[in-house]
Amino acid sequence: MSMNTQGRPTGTGSAGAAATGSALLPNEPLLFEIGDTDHSGVDLPDVDLDVSFLGGFERQTPLDLAGLTEPEAMRHYVRLSRLNHSIDSGMYPLGSCTMKHNPRLNEKIARLPGFSDIHPLQPISTVQGALELMNQLSHWLLTLTNTAAVALSPKAGAHGELLGMMAIKAAQEAAGQAHRTVVLVPESAHGTNPATAAFLGYTVKPVPAKADGTVDVEAVKAALSSEVAAIMLTNPNTCGLFEPQVIEIAQAVHDAGAFFYCDGANFNAIMGVVRPGDLGIDAMHINLHKTFSTPHGGGGPGAGPVVLSEALAPFAPVPFVRRAGSGLELVEHVEGSALGRVTAFHGQMGMYVRAFTYMLSHGGDGLAQAAEDAVLNANYVKARLDHIFSVPFPDYPTMHEALFDDSFLRDTGVSTLDFAKALIDEGFHPMTMYFPLVVHGAMLIEPTESESKQTLDRFCDVMAELAQDATNGNKERFTAAPMRAPRRRLDETRAARQPVLTWEKPNRLPKAAE
Numbered sequence: 392m393s394m395n396t397q398g399r400p401t402g403t404g405s406a407g408a409a410a411t412g413s414a415l416l417p418n419e420p421l422l423f424e425i426g427d428t429d430h431s432g433v434d435l436p437d438v439d440l441d442v443s444f445l446g447g448f449e450r451q452t453p454l455d456l457a458g459l460t461e462p463e464a465m466r467h468y469v470r471l472s473r474l475n476h477s478i479d480s481g482m483y484p485l486g487s488c489t490m491k492h493n494p495r496l497n498e499k500i501a502r503l504p505g506f507s508d509i510h511p512l513q514p515i516s517t518v519q520g521a522l523e524l525m526n527q528l529s530h531w532l533l534t535l536t537n538t539a540a541v542a543l544s545p546k547a548g549a550h551g552e553l554l555g556m557m558a559i560k561a562a563q564e565a566a567g568q569a570h571r572t573v574v575l576v577p578e579s580a581h582g583t584n585p586a587t588a589a590f591l592g593y594t595v596k597p598v599p600a601k602a603d604g605t606v607d608v609e610a611v612k613a614a615l616s617s618e619v620a621a622i623m624l625t626n627p628n629t630c631g632l633f634e635p636q637v638i639e640i641a642q643a644v645h646d647a648g649a650f651f652y653c654d655g656a657n658f659n660a661i662m663g664v665v666r667p668g669d670l671g672i673d674a675m676h677i678n679l680h681k682t683f684s685t686p687h688g689g690g691g692p693g694a695g696p697v698v699l700s701e702a703l704a705p706f707a708p709v710p711f712v713r714r715a716g717s718g719l720e721l722v723e724h725v726e727g728s729a730l731g732r733v734t735a736f737h738g739q740m741g742m743y744v745r746a747f748t749y750m751l752s753h754g755g756d757g758l759a760q761a762a763e764d765a766v767l768n769a770n771y772v773k774a775r776l777d778h779i780f781s782v783p784f785p786d787y788p789t790m791h792e793a794l795f796d797d798s799f800l801r802d803t804g805v806s807t808l809d810f811a812k813a814l815i816d817e818g819f820h821p822m823t824m825y826f827p828l829v830v831h832g833a834m835l836i837e838p839t840e841s842e843s844k845q846t847l848d849r850f851c852d853v854m855a856e857l858a859q860d861a862t863n864g865n866k867e868r869f870t871a872a873p874m875r876a877p878r879r880r881l882d883e884t885r886a887a888r889q890p891v892l893t894w895e896k897p898n899r900l901p902k903a904a905e
């Protein structure tokens with residue numbers, strides 16, 4: 392196998408190539424490198440047309456698309472899919488990301504033609520079923536959160552967050568409060584929180600955490616002023632702890648004339664058990680792709696509906712579904728709407744179907760049970776490992792995530808990153824590392840409710856065995872890891888900063904030379 396000019400391996404070779412075992416190599420070539428323009432996966436009859444309907448816009452040059460047979464195309468994508476770890480191939484305890492099993496029932500329902508074959512521009516009278524689903528999904532989200540309005544359309548948690556903060560900004564501008572330019576963000580927050588606030592032109596003011604890992608309510612009170620627009624708080628927080636003073640914080644924020652934005656990405660820990668509206672939140676995004684099991688992380692698009700309190704409801708964006716007579720209508724224009732539309736069409740319909748299927752198949756009590764099981768599983772992992780791994784905040788039981796720090800690795804020459812890479816060799820996706828930032832060498836493990844005790848035990852056994860090996864001085868196993876993955880360690884910074892996004896056709900050997 393040779394490399395082309397961009398450092399990519401070239402094709403698996405045509406007829407007559409020497410045996411290389413290249414079919415087993417992880418360097419899956421591009422479709423363009425496997426295929427050629429002489430072949431096609433479909434047989435179409437020659438067209439006997441000498442009129443064109445394209446009004447002079449016909450292509451003048453060949454399309455030059457790679458032609459492949461159906462098995463070639465199929466194998467290409469299946470081989471690619473096997474290069475990634477996935478929730479379908481093993482445990483994925485990535486803290487804060489809630490990588491839970493996506494029940495196949497969700498997929499089955501999402502593929503019903505009445506959902507999958509409709510078009511967003513179809514007449515409303517022909518898509519009443521889809522609107523009904525959006526309406527009922529909204530109802531469930533409002534009931535679970537005890538809030539007044541919901542915008543389904545944001546396409547990720549960060550997008551929902553942006554929208555919630557835009558609603559806050561619009562509400563304050565409408566109330567003559569545009570001088571409020573500061574947003575309080577606890578130090579343990581997810582990076583999207585300060586990014587959202589800064590993107591909207593706010594000054595971000597960090598709020599310190601207490602030694603026990605919870606937000607310091609006195610520090611919040613001290614930071615509040617007539618300049619503060621909102622606080623952005625995660626509850627349960629990113630240390631996996633339920634904020635014990637959340638109601639007092641909400642009260643203080645409201646007394647200061649500010650809004651309470653809650654990052655709801657951790658809703659999986661409390662759904663059906665606590666209604667965030669009861670805690671005094673004004674806006675919160677819900678990651679359907681985390682809490683309600685829709686695929687994400689390369690497996691599918693996200694959906695981040697944002698719920699709004701009574702005060703913010705008039706600032707919800709369009710579109711939304713509304714009952715009209717005996718049917719439903721889609722409201723796409725509201726006179727004087729502050730935000731208008733924030734995404735094309737109506738959002739991620741396929742994800743609404745999956746999330747709603749998950750809700751209906753669990754029922755209200757089942758959702759509460761899922762949250763309780765997620766919390767139980769995290770506490771089980773914590774209890775099994777807390778004599779080996781240090782727990783930075785031992786004062787509280789954990790919610791849905793077990794947080795450890797890397798002090799057990801002191802003087803071993805093994806870093807948290809090395810340790811996580813060694814987990815890959817054992818068939819597990821690494822936990823979240825170095826986040827939350829308030830904990831040095833943080834390791835955040837979120838097992839979710841979908842793992843069995845057997846799987847949790849195997850994971851804990853592996854974690855304990857790795858810790859033992861690291862402290863015994865077997866540094867090599869860690870610094871050289873991963874050994875068994877299709878790729879070793881990547882230069883992730885360079886991959887992000889200098890991605891190779893184009894492909895140039897290599898000069899193929901002339902046929903006669905073969």
Ligand SMILES: *Cc1c(COP(=O)(O)O)cnc(C)c1O
Pocket residue numbers: 487488547548549550581583625629654656657678693695
């Ligand atoms: C995942 C997550 C987000 C962002 O959600 P995306 O869908 O990835 O944009 C925000 N906050 C927290 C705490 C999260 O875990």
